[in-house]
Amino acid sequence: MEKILFLAHTQPDGTLPKVALEAASAASDLAKKISGSDLIVAVIGKNAKAAVKQFGSLAAEKFLTVSGNEFETSRYSSDVVALEAIARQAAATFVMAPTTSRFSRVLPGVCQRLEGRIDTHVSGMDVKGEQLTIQRWYYRQRMMATLSRRTRPWFLVVDSGVFEALQGTAKEVAVEEVKVSLPQDIQRTKVTGYESAASGGAETIRPDAEILLVAGAGWTKKQSDGQVHIKEAGELILNFITKNQASLGSSKSLVDQSSEGQEVLSFMTHLNQVGQTGSTPRHAKGLSTCCHGEEPHVVGWRFINDRRAINLDPNCGWAQGKADVLYVADAFEVMAKINKLQANKSLV
Amino acid sequence: MTTGYHIVVCGTLVPDPLQTLEPVQSPAGPALKNEAMLPSVLDPWAGHALYEAAHLAKSNQGSKVWLVSLGPKAKLQQLMMTIAQKAPFELVVVDGSASGFTDSYEIAKALAGAIEKIQGLDRSRLLLFGGCASASRDASVIMQMIGERLGIHDQFLGVDELKAETDGSLKIAERVEGGKYQMSVCAGPPAVLAWATGNLPEPPNNPQIGMANMRNMMPAIQKAQPAGLAASTIQYAGVEVPKQQRQTRIVKDIPAEEIAKDILNWLKG
Ligand SMILES: Cc1cc2nc3c(=O)[nH]c(=O)nc-3n(C[C@H](O)[C@H](O)[C@H](O)COP(=O)(O)OP(=O)(O)OC[C@H]3O[C@@H](n4cnc5c(N)ncnc54)[C@H](O)[C@@H]3O)c2cc1C
Numbered sequence: 001m002e003k004i005l006f007l008a009h010t011q012p013d014g015t016l017p018k019v020a021l022e023a024a025s026a027a028s029d030l031a032k033k034i035s036g037s038d039l040i041v042a043v044i045g046k047n048a049k050a051a052v053k054q055f056g057s058l059a060a061e062k063f064l065t066v067s068g069n070e071f072e073t074s075r076y077s078s079d080v081v082a083l084e085a086i087a088r089q090a091a092a093t094f095v096m097a098p099t100t101s102r103f104s105r106v107l108p109g110v111c112q113r114l115e116g117r118i119d120t121h122v123s124g125m126d127v128k129g130e131q132l133t134i135q136r137w138y139y140r141q142r143m144m145a146t147l148s149r150r151t152r153p154w155f156l157v158v159d160s161g162v163f164e165a166l167q168g169t170a171k172e173v174a175v176e177e178v179k180v181s182l183p184q185d186i187q188r189t190k191v192t193g194y195e196s197a198a199s200g201g202a203e204t205i206r207p208d209a210e211i212l213l214v215a216g217a218g219w220t221k222k223q224s225d226g227q228v229h230i231k232e233a234g235e236l237i238l239n240f241i242t243k244n245q246a247s248l249g250s251s252k253s254l255v256d257q258s259s260e261g262q263e264v265l266s267f268m269t270h271l272n273q274v275g276q277t278g279s280t281p282r283h284a285k286g287l288s289t290c291c292h293g294e295e296p297h298v299v300g301w302r303f304i305n306d307r308r309a310i311n312l313d314p315n316c317g318w319a320q321g322k323a324d325v326l327y328v329a330d331a332f333e334v335m336a337k338i339n340k341l342q343a344n345k346s347l348v
Numbered sequence: 349m350t351t352g353y354h355i356v357v358c359g360t361l362v363p364d365p366l367q368t369l370e371p372v373q374s375p376a377g378p379a380l381k382n383e384a385m386l387p388s389v390l391d392p393w394a395g396h397a398l399y400e401a402a403h404l405a406k407s408n409q410g411s412k413v414w415l416v417s418l419g420p421k422a423k424l425q426q427l428m429m430t431i432a433q434k435a436p437f438e439l440v441v442v443d444g445s446a447s448g449f450t451d452s453y454e455i456a457k458a459l460a461g462a463i464e465k466i467q468g469l470d471r472s473r474l475l476l477f478g479g480c481a482s483a484s485r486d487a488s489v490i491m492q493m494i495g496e497r498l499g500i501h502d503q504f505l506g507v508d509e510l511k512a513e514t515d516g517s518l519k520i521a522e523r524v525e526g527g528k529y530q531m532s533v534c535a536g537p538p539a540v541l542a543w544a545t546g547n548l549p550e551p552p553n554n555p556q557i558g559m560a561n562m563r564n565m566m567p568a569i570q571k572a573q574p575a576g577l578a579a580s581t582i583q584y585a586g587v588e589v590p591k592q593q594r595q596t597r598i599v600k601d602i603p604a605e606e607i608a609k610d611i612l613n614w615l616k617g
Contacts, residue, residue, distance in 0.1 A: 270545040324594055326598050
């Protein structure tokens with residue numbers, strides 16, 4: 001009989017990340033489809049008991065928690081011990097969890113301790129008979145595989161934006177606190193805080209945003225007047241993303257300029273980079289500006305369905321079937337007009 | 349007193365990102381069409397790890413860097429021609445498939461086994477480096493699994509900065525959600541650091557470093573041990589390249605104001 005363990009953790013502010021609610025509905029769905037299976041829900045965090053109520057509407061056999069100050073922040077050495085204890089207590093054959101930085105760091109280690117197998121970035125699931133198959137991408141979103149495993153426990157770490165988030169109100173549930181004995185050397189690593197990657201602390205990465213604006217190296221290149229206009233570029237971009245609560249992505253060439261010592265957009269970092277050696281964000285719409293749309297960049301757009309681009313070059317990569325619409329135009333001019341039209345609207 | 353770090357970097361080759369990849373079925377499961385012929389590069393994030401390792405070793409006397417690569421040895425030999433001049437390291441080769449479709453569990457086992465056999469490696473000074481994800485499997489799991497096999501419980505994923513403090517501790521910045529870094533202080537080695545981009549540009553070629561590296565590279569490739577991967581427990585039902593060709597509508601020769609309005613309508617819709 002399969003025991004499906006769903007894992008979540010609280011964030012530093014005590015709340016649950018949205019992707020945890022999505023993974024919860026995937027786990028619940030799996031439990032419904034595999035006949036005779038049990039669902040077990042577990043949460044770790046400083047005040048996991050309060051957070052676990054969010055999953056109270058699930059038909060779970062048990063609700064497990066690991067709570068306390070040691071589990072407030074994300075740290076490998078303490079998380080690995082707690083999650084191993086949970087998985088053992090649950091006698092899990094499937095472990096389902098959301099893709100977060102905390103779980104991405106620790107779950108492979110937990111899986112190793114249990115001699116299980118792990119698949120991350122799960123982007124689809126299907127049950128036929130008693131067999132679960134999953135989908136995940138290989139070679140940085142260049143091909144998609146459908147696969148299954150017989151070895152248990154099988155750890156499945158699911159990506160955000162794939163499953164519907166769990167609906168339903170918080171509900172009081174009977175909770176079992178799992179005993180965890182932390183080893184002595186747990187304090188070898190101390191989490192000291194958080195820092196914004198961008199100088200000045202501008203917040204530009206918004207994973208849950210509807211729109212992704214991508215800026216390419218063209219913004220820092222000489223324009224038709226023979227000059228560079230970095231300050232103006234920065235203002236146009238920041239204005240747009242603030243007004244539209246958009247997330248900001250970048251090409252590699254643009255973010256590499258800082259390590260190459262060129263004048264740069266101060267709010268842009270490697271964390272903004274989209275593509276082969278950057279991120280693959282999920283947003284409903286993406287607008288690319290001053291970016292050529294080369295393949296190593298565009299693989300990062302795999303999960304952006306509705307794509308438009310502004311580029312001076314009618315033969316840029318976006319024109320080769322990579323965008324739905326390519327505006328052959330000066331992005332400085334177009335973005336200035338967009339910002340102006342939006343500013344005027346908000347005055348009305 | 350012994351000083352310096354023993355830095356082991358795990359990294360291998362991946363197909364050049366500018367190549368078009370096509371999946372095919374092989375007796376061992378899915379593979380890439382013409383896989384043996386595809387031009388390859390050092391896996392980019394593992395490359396950053398290697399450059400960070402070389403930099404750290406240079407600024408901490410008594411340090412040493414190993415690069416442990418699991419891949420087909422003939423292709424690794426070619427790859428070494430391009431990276432041997434970038435940073436001083438001793439190569440350890442495990443001969444086997446560098447495909448993304450292999451089982452991460454088996455790869456971690458083979459790599460941990462190779463690291464355990466490195467002569468003269470002081471595990472109390474060990475910093476185990478690698479990329480935060482490969483450009484083949486893209487799973488972000490191997491480094492943690494090797495760490496567990498070697499009994500290292502201070503682990504960091506998505507590292508962009510490592511600072512060795514004068515008291516021996518390590519200050520580490522790891523990527524977390526929302527464009528932020530989680531900052532940690534680790535008492536010192538042993539630790540696992542799976543690197544993101546880091547802060548260093550790709551080093552220029554240095555022929556002297558290349559010459560020194562080459563002396564140990566050929567013997568390392570010759571005495572490469574087979575990876576001995578057990579049959580994968582993954583059952584692949586299929587691998588496909590999604591249809592991605594769009595009918596791009598090209599809009600030109602219209603005023604910026606019109607384009608701006610069109611984009612605003614699209615954003616609203
Ligand atoms: C191993 C490897 C990994 C890589 N990984 C990535 C990755 O993860 N992400 C990534 O992005 N790239 C990646 N690349 C690099 C990629 O191949 C391209 O070099 C890069 O994406 C180019 O960036 P860009 O389009 O911003 O710059 P450029 O190629 O310089 O293009 C600038 C564009 O701006 C346009 N432009 C200039 N001024 C204006 C204006 N006023 N209005 C409108 N358009 C204007 C120009 O027409 C041009 O098309 C990788 C490459 C390699 C080899």
